[in-house]
Amino acid sequence: MTVDVKLFFSSELLDWYRRNKRDLPWRQSKDPYRVWVSEIMLQQTRVDTVIPYYERFMDKFPTIKALAGAPESEVLKMWEGLGYYSRARNLQAGAREVMALYGGAVPDDAPSVAALKGVGPYTKGAIMSIAFNRPEPAVDGNVMRVLSRYFCLEEDIAKARTRVNIEVLAASLIPEGAAGDFNQGLMELGALVCTPKSPGCLTCPVMAHCAGRLAGRELELPIKTKAKPPRPEQRFAAIVEGAGEYAGKVLVRQRPETGLLASMWELPHVLVPGGSGPAAAQAEQPQRGRGRKRAAAAYAAAAAPLGAGGADAAAGGQASAAVRAATAEPAATAAPAPEQAERMALLCRSLAEETRLLVRPRRWWMEAEHVFSHIIWDVQVYLADFGFVLEHNANQAEVLAAAESSGVYRTRQSSDALKASGSAEDQQLDSDRTCLDSHVNEQLPEGYRWIGLEDMRELAFPNVFLRILREYWEERD
Numbered sequence: 479m480t481v482d483v484k485l486f487f488s489s490e491l492l493d494w495y496r497r498n499k500r501d502l503p504w505r506q507s508k509d510p511y512r513v514w515v516s517e518i519m520l521q522q523t524r525v526d527t528v529i530p531y532y533e534r535f536m537d538k539f540p541t542i543k544a545l546a547g548a549p550e551s552e553v554l555k556m557w558e559g560l561g562y563y564s565r566a567r568n569l570q571a572g573a574r575e576v577m578a579l580y581g582g583a584v585p586d587d588a589p590s591v592a593a594l595k596g597v598g599p600y601t602k603g604a605i606m607s608i609a610f611n612r613p614e615p616a617v618d619g620n621v622m623r624v625l626s627r628y629f630c631l632e633e634d635i636a637k638a639r640t641r642v643n644i645e646v647l648a649a650s651l652i653p654e655g656a657a658g659d660f661n662q663g664l665m666e667l668g669a670l671v672c673t674p675k676s677p678g679c680l681t682c683p684v685m686a687h688c689a690g691r692l693a694g695r696e697l698e699l700p701i702k703t704k705a706k707p708p709r710p711e712q713r714f715a716a717i718v719e720g721a722g723e724y725a726g727k728v729l730v731r732q733r734p735e736t737g738l739l740a741s742m743w744e745l746p747h748v749l750v751p752g753g754s755g756p757a758a759a760q761a762e763q764p765q766r767g768r769g770r771k772r773a774a775a776a777y778a779a780a781a782a783p784l785g786a787g788g789a790d791a792a793a794g795g796q797a798s799a800a801v802r803a804a805t806a807e808p809a810a811t812a813a814p815a816p817e818q819a820e821r822m823a824l825l826c827r828s829l830a831e832e833t834r835l836l837v838r839p840r841r842w843w844m845e846a847e848h849v850f851s852h853i854i855w856d857v858q859v860y861l862a863d864f865g866f867v868l869e870h871n872a873n874q875a876e877v878l879a880a881a882e883s884s885g886v887y888r889t890r891q892s893s894d895a896l897k898a899s900g901s902a903e904d905q906q907l908d909s910d911r912t913c914l915d916s917h918v919n920e921q922l923p924e925g926y927r928w929i930g931l932e933d934m935r936e937l938a939f940p941n942v943f944l945r946i947l948r949e950y951w952e953e954r955d
């Protein structure tokens with residue numbers, strides 16, 4: 479007797495899903511808006527991570543109208559930490575299209591759904607099948623893996639042509655009247671059983687006729703050519719600490735409205751020319767969350783002989799000494815190691831040239847790393863004192879040279895206070911400051927502002943700066 483392997487797959491999978499499906503918050507309703515939000519959040523992101531974001535997002539924006547009418551900054555804030563922020567901006571743009579074109583109701587029409595901003599073939603298939611039970615395939619990486627294994631397909635799933643072929647195959651498998659459950663069953667099997675590295679064939683409902691497994695090739699499939707590895711980039715960032723009326727605050731800036739991490743907030747930072755960063759260059763496997771303690775040994779190697787932690791490091795406790803070296807403010811007389819001094823000078827000069835902001839990095843503070851799909855940022859973070867904002871017409875070279883010889887960054891005392899002081903040092907400071915004053919603009923560069931911890935509740939930061947700032951505020955408390 480010949481078994482129809484397609485029919486077997488469809489019926490066994492559907493039956494398995496209906497008996498085993500997880501109780502996930504977006505499965506409590508077939509509201510197309512809820513399906514849409516969940517599917518966008520689940521792209522590139524684990525279910526466990528998405529659940530709290532989804533619940534908060536739906537509390538805040540329970541309807542398409544609420545999402546469409548919200549300020550973009552609020553939407554980004556609700557997405558903060560989830561990454562791939564263009565998803566949030568596109569979702570809101572799509573919601574606005576639904577308001578404008580369809581009176582706030584997602585249309586039960588595949589071409590119209592496919593035309594919405596940010597909705598690709600997979601999301602269109604998921605919305606149409608789950609919300610409207612239409613026989614549309616929803617093919618993502620999980621589904622391509624399952625079908626490649628079950629049918630022992632040799633085509634490279636990185637190729638667009640393969641995806642199209644698998645979509646045709648997936649559409650042919652959808653049982654009549656059960657598109658939503660079948661598509662979710664495929665996704666569920668890929669997530670729970672037919673996983674990338676260790677498929678659980680022995681518990682798989684379709685094992686009996688899985689061609690990949692019968693050929694012993696389940697671990698080789700699917701065939702996928704490797705994407706180009708992310709390009710490493712080194713960046714130097716400054717935590718510019720305020721003084722006087724800005725004491726307790728740090729300086730942040732908002733990114734442009736388009737491009738990578740559009741409209742999000744960040745620390746002032748510069749791209750190091752030709753700097754790939756040793757950590758980033760070696761990172762074959764993406765890592766997240768390179769923190770202060772992990773990076774402290776590198777700092778100790780460069781700064782310990784001159785910094786506050788030098789004695790402890792020499793005594794043999796390199797790792798713990800390094801943490802102290804990075805934590806404690808070095809003595810006023812301590813000079814940074816030459817490599818660090820060069821880096822700090824580059825940060826100072828580049829920020830002045832790019833933004834007219836004159837800051838003085840004081841010391842290295844931590845390293846953070848972030849992996850995007852196409853680049854890896856290795857961010858070296860320095861604590862810095864605020865100096866000035868240069869006038870547009872200021873001769874930067876002269877002003878930089880004058881500022882270099884002054885102590886004005888650190889003090890930020892008023893000219894009156896300096897004049898009133900009897901000390902020769904303060905008199906010199908006042909003179910330096912007067913010399914610079916003609917080049918100084920009290921206005922921060924556009925997009926910059928001072929923030930305290932409380933402002934973090936309102937502004938959306940990308941993960942890498944969120945981690946750095948959280949650590950900074952924690953240490954200050």
Ligand code: SF4
Nearest residue numbers: 672679682685688696
């Ligand atoms: S039998 Fe194994 S390889 Fe085949 S679909 Fe099931 S889990 Fe995947």
